[in-house]
Amino acid sequence: MSTVSSITSSTASSGSPDSVANPQQTLTQNNFLQLLVSQMENQDPLDPQSDTQMAAEMAQFTSLQQSTAMSSSLSMMQANSLVGSTVNVQVDTNDAASGVVSGVTMVSGVPEVLVNGTPYALSQVTSITPPAAQTATTQ
Numbered sequence: 001m002s003t004v005s006s007i008t009s010s011t012a013s014s015g016s017p018d019s020v021a022n023p024q025q026t027l028t029q030n031n032f033l034q035l036l037v038s039q040m041e042n043q044d045p046l047d048p049q050s051d052t053q054m055a056a057e058m059a060q061f062t063s064l065q066q067s068t069a070m071s072s073s074l075s076m077m078q079a080n081s082l083v084g085s086t087v088n089v090q091v092d093t094n095d096a097a098s099g100v101v102s103g104v105t106m107v108s109g110v111p112e113v114l115v116n117g118t119p120y121a122l123s124q125v126t127s128i129t130p131p132a133a134q135t136a137t138t139q
Helices: 029-041 051-080
Strands: 086-090 096-107 110-115 118-121 125-129
Touching: 029 051, 051 096, 051 110, 086 110, 096 118
Parallel strands: none
Antiparallel strands: 086 096, 086 125, 096 110, 110 118
16 A cells, blocks of 8 residues: 655745646647656556557547647638638727738748738638629630
């Protein structure tokens, strides 16, 4: 039987023990790898992690990678579908802009639409007017 000793924590005068300097909303691939490496470094040598559990964690990591790649691809496809459309974008709480999407750029893995030469995040787009349909002429 193992015993657990009590641990006392000291906190800085700036916050509570639960406060975090830069909180993140989601775990990233780096976070997952850091947890996996820490787990491997600190495992009990007399009772190592089973190979099936390791395989399951690697499968989860692969799934995370594929999900991230698919999300990025879908965002890029969504941004590309806006080229030629007229959009309204919310620049900040008081300002809005409008114009035709002339292109798409990828910044840090996140697509941005170019409106009047200025890049905007997809989350800033508030409305979309598709381009007018061109009629085919026969001669």
